[in-house]
Amino acid sequence: MVHTVALLAPNGNVGSAALRHLLPTHKAAKLNLVVLHRPGSPPKDLDLGLGVEVREIDLEGPIENIQEAVRGVNAAISALPISAIHLQINLVRALSKTPGFITFIPARFSIPLTDDDYPHLSFMEPFLETERIAKELGVGITHVWTGSFIMSFKFGWLGTNLQENKIVANANQLKNWTPITTMEHLGAALGNLLARDPAGIVGKSFSAVTFRPSGKEFVNTFTQLHDGQPTAVVDQTPEDLQLLLQDIKGSGAFMGVYMRHWDRGDLEFPGSIPASDGISLSHEFQNL
Incomplete structure (x- = not known):
């Protein structure tokens, strides 16, 4: 039966x-697709001739209306922006009352965080609350973990600056790898998972990591893109890392958490879904 x-x-x-x-x-x-959009944000450029059902869902409205919007759904994925993550809680409450519902992929596409990360990341509370409530209500969860999104390096993520041919890395980070994900790879991985029987993915974790470059590979890639001009490597000291982790009101703490895991070399990504062949890190950076 098609889900x-x-x-x-x-x-x-x-x-x-x-x-x-x-x-x-x-x-x-191979599946029936229902697209849910919030009021005022209908899907762009969707060919309605494909027979995709489009439903409006007001996650701040009555729970009965949210339940009606998810009627008949067996699996769901949220791609809500971080500013609206708290609204996933109402979605989970509705899904708990949906007959035949099996699993939910929350909008939590990041590295698999560890317990010592959360004290620095107060913005994660709505994400965690969503999952606590899902567990209480018996709503299945499927996690999909990613690395740093390639587009974030356009804005100096991890202290890199492609335009200035500079990276920030200590001796451990030059040796250890850090995960990077392209949005296309994540989309393909989600499509792959959701085409499967939802009963086969509920309660499991999967990963979409496109590249795993070491700091040294960053240096080589940047040098190549700058026609052989040596890349500047700025050492990240323990004091630098602590300053980042203390920036709990900005993006510094989140970046600090990523850089600390890079320094430790302790990340594990379960259920890896491979990327397409023929893509390269240098090509992706060149297209930023």
Whole structure:
């Protein structure tokens, strides 16, 4: 029997990537796709001739209306932006009352965080609350972990600056790898998972990590992109890292958590879903 998948928030980076990869599976009748959009944000450029059902969902409205919007859904994925993550809680409450519902992929696409990360990341509380409530209500969860998104390096993520040919890394980070994910890879991985029987993915974790470069490989890639000009490597001291982790009101703490794991070399990514062949880190950086 073909299952029904709901995609919430189809217009953002994650949502549009997931939609691109869910549409062919829907067209091949391997799943029924339902697109959920918040009021005022209908899906862009969706070919309605494909027979995709589009439903409006007001996550701040009555729970009965949210339940109606997810009627008949067996699996759901949220691509809500971080500013609206708290609204996932109402979605989970509705899904708990949906007959035949099996698993939910929350909008938590990051490295698999550890207990010592959370004290630095107060913004994660709505993410964690969503999952606590899901557990209480018996709503299945499927996690999909990623690395740093390649687009974030355009804005100096991990202290890199491609334009200035500079990276920030200590001796451990030059040796250890750090995970990087392209949005296309994440979209393909989500399409792959949601095409499966939801009963086969509930309660499990999967990963979409496109590249695993060491700091030294960063240096080599940047040098190559700058026609052989040596890349400047700025040492990250323990004091530098602590300053980042203390920046709990900005993005510093989140970046600090990533850099600390890079320094430790302790990240593990379960259930790896491979990327397509023929892509390279240098090509992705060149296209930023």
